[in-house]
Amino acid sequence: MAINWDSVSALLIQLQSRAVEFGLRLVAAIAILVVGRWIAKQLRRTIKRAISRTPLDPNLVSFTSNLAEYGITAFVILAVLGQLGIETTSLLAVLGAAGLAVGLALQGSLSNFAAGLLIVFFHPFRVGDWIEGAGETGFVEDIQLLTTVIRTPDNRTVIIPNNNLMTNNIINYSAKGVLRMELVVGVAYSEDLDRVKAVIAQALEQDERILRDPEPVIGVMALADSSVNFTVRPWVRPEHYWPAYFAAYENIKKHLDAAGISIPFPQRDVYLYQRSERI
Structure with missing residues (x-):
């Protein structure tokens, strides 16, 4: 069987052209990823510095700056996938379906996440406050997205799901300052x-x-x-x-x-009566 060298040569030229094209796409995707991540970090720092100058809660400052970085990073990843020729529309549909399934499986965690957002934005208590909630009393050491960490007077660390706090009464002993x-x-x-x-x-x-x-x-x-x-x-x-x-x-x-002032204590007078019996 004779080999058609013209066809082989054309195929090699086509493969070389595809490889060069993919290589250029890969370099562009890497450049987008590196530059995008740098922009996301710089934006996070800028937002954090800007909000820190305002009288906002420190937890809100951290949450907002991190959320901005994650949002920019998500757009960067989509841009990288698009540059590599991956169809992002179908990928988003798959991710949406997967997210729905995961959300149904993690309803408790999502409720704790939502409660964490309420704590961050409405701050019924802050880090360092002395609170009572969910059957525990102590000083707030950290407010996380899913849990709140408090330190009890006897130096125990208690990790409370945020939803347990927000669905029960919270007593904030530090709110008024005295x-x-x-x-x-x-x-x-x-x-x-x-x-x-x-x-x-x-x-x-x-x-x-x-x-x-x-x-x-x-x-x-x-x-x-x-x-x-x-x-x-x-x-x-x-x-x-x-x-x-x-x-x-x-x-x-x-x-x-x-001062010679007496502090009394309960006393009881007991009287004994002796009764003589006649025989």
Whole structure:
């Protein structure tokens, strides 16, 4: 069988032309990818610097800048695929169908993601706040797209799904910047009430963590069975709450002792009757 060298030569020329064309397309695609990624990173940094100068939440700044980078990167990838001759329309349809299937399988994660967006945009709490939610209490260490990380007073790390927080009540102890402590101090009925109030006020003044404005409230709360009970309500910063709480009771006790004011405790008088029996 004779070989048609003219046909082989034409085929080689065609393959060479196709290879050169594909090589040029590949070089152009790589260039688009490199330049596009550089533009995406620069845009992220620019947006982050610009938004950082505004009084927006830091989590919103990070989320917006990252979202801009991912969006530009997605367009760059589509441009690279188009440059390589890949039909992006059918690819997008396949990706859309796959995304729908994955979305149905990950409904819980999507609800946590949506809750994370609500936290980022509406910030019911911020990093560093002392909150109570989903049955846990602690300081917020990190707000992620799916979970929120808090540190409890006993130094445990608790990771809470965002949806659990947003579908339950959230108590933000740090939102107003100050918290009110409530102490109960009982003294004997025989003590002078005005003198007791003055001694308690003096004890509170010894702690710099207790705020002068708002002014502490000291008043008689109840006339109990064995004592006159005072309610003591000083104000502190959220981060000082527990140290100041414990110190307040200790200082009040020491000042009452130094002033000779007695703190009664429940007592019960027992009377014994002896009955003589006749035989």
